[in-house]
Amino acid sequence: MKRNRRVFGLVGCAALLFVAVKCSKTEAPEGEPMSFSTAHTQQSGELTFTPPEGWMEETPSSGMRRLQYRLPAASGDAELAVFADIGGTAEQNVSRWISQFTTEDGGSVADEAKVTQEEINGLNVTMLDVEGSYSGAMSAPMAGQGGGATSDYRMLAAVIETSTGPWFIKLTGQRDSVAEWEDSFHEYVRSTKLK
Numbered sequence: 001m002k003r004n005r006r007v008f009g010l011v012g013c014a015a016l017l018f019v020a021v022k023c024s025k026t027e028a029p030e031g032e033p034m035s036f037s038t039a040h041t042q043q044s045g046e047l048t049f050t051p052p053e054g055w056m057e058e059t060p061s062s063g064m065r066r067l068q069y070r071l072p073a074a075s076g077d078a079e080l081a082v083f084a085d086i087g088g089t090a091e092q093n094v095s096r097w098i099s100q101f102t103t104e105d106g107g108s109v110a111d112e113a114k115v116t117q118e119e120i121n122g123l124n125v126t127m128l129d130v131e132g133s134y135s136g137a138m139s140a141p142m143a144g145q146g147g148g149a150t151s152d153y154r155m156l157a158a159v160i161e162t163s164t165g166p167w168f169i170k171l172t173g174q175r176d177s178v179a180e181w182e183d184s185f186h187e188y189v190r191s192t193k194l195k
Helices: 002-024 037-044 090-099 175-180 182-190
Strands: 056-058 065-071 078-084 114-120 123-134 150-160 167-174
Touching (some): 090 123, 167 175, 175 182
Antiparallel strands (some): 056 065, 065 078, 078 167, 114 123, 150 167
């Protein structure tokens, strides 16, 4: 009798497991092909972007960069880079970027920095607009000749939240250069989509 109960218990568990697996499968509408890519990319958090006209794509200068562009401008080229997997929350990175800027006399620019939140194509995005003397440049064209802070700089940045962590878009350059490409920057950020 005990053996029969155990057999019935095992059969019942197997039946429940079969039903659970069957219910969890995504069924395509009849006559339409099944697409696995959408579900996969939503889980992976991989993003696509559409660069505006005039941007010059470059080979990323470090392994941390997914994409890199040179944005030509009369007052000096600006640079846009896309990062992922660099750690930290949106708030931590935005705070760090703001701390890389100071006023001309060395004071904090935190009160003048503009931080906003919006939703773009279903993704939460934190936007930053900050300017002043910039000491956070890593690549030669952005660092200035003396290697110290470069005055009259501006950064437009976006932190895009995905299921596997944030992606970061940063446009940096001379204030006038960044102003020249400001609309294109926002166009680029608005083009963000999950693959």
